[in-house]
Amino acid sequence: MDRIILEHRFNTHQKLVILLGVGFPLIITFITLCSLIPLMHFVIFLFLLINLLLYGILVAIAFLKRGFYKKNAKLYKASFFYTKLIFKSKIRLVNRPKLAILKFKKAQKYAWFNVANPDMTSSFNAFEINILSENHTQRDCILILKNEDHANNAVEFLSSNFPLKLEMFNPDFSKGTP
Structure with missing residues (x-):
């Protein structure tokens, strides 16, 4: 076994702060700009996609799990999204x-x-x-x-x-x- 995934990086309260506190302005901007769809041109559409991508990254960060990762006899502290390795830092x-x-x-x-x-x-x-x-x-x-x-x-x-x-x-x- 080259990895062990232990527990969530953030508790429920911290996830709410990340998703609502930081993500709420992104959602409001997205809804506001979606109401302008008939008037929308490429720049607004690109802005919508960037906001959606940022919110997706926030969701991924909120649900990270932490654990350890072993590679070539070296130990790393790691963050996982489900079972996929996202970040690692050498110990x-x-x-x-x-x-x-x-x-x-x-x-x-x-x-x-x-x-x-x-x-x-x-x-x-x-x-x-x-x-x-x-x-x-x-x-x-x-x-x-x-x-x-x-x-x-x-x-x-x-x-x-x-x-x-x-x-x-x-x-x-x-x-x-x-």
Whole structure:
């Protein structure tokens, strides 16, 4: 297996902000210009097509999933649209032979509910996958997930495809930083 697709990049609230907050002006422009079809000429038609293309790109971005991708023994953090690879960024594993999952409590405020309830937030657990130095004094976060099972599946993928070992995070500063 050369890839693992884990979870959506954006939650439902963020998708609504992308699709309605950013896409709404594009939709209004499209509807307005469509009412001018009898008067339309090539420039307006081209503008309509560009708006439609931009909205399609926004929809694709809103429904991206994140995961990991392996190619030629190199590890990449990747974004997928369904199963198609869209973006990837290389993760450097030099001097990072260990893995750890750190659990954090996080919260996100909602954009449209602050008039009725200014402190309306959604709390969730975040599972941060980190690569560590030998004595755990240096760590790099490679992905943050909201589901513990997805984090465990990611660690299983990483440890089976790369020379990484899962350990409990326990930094030992007495040995010094390499």
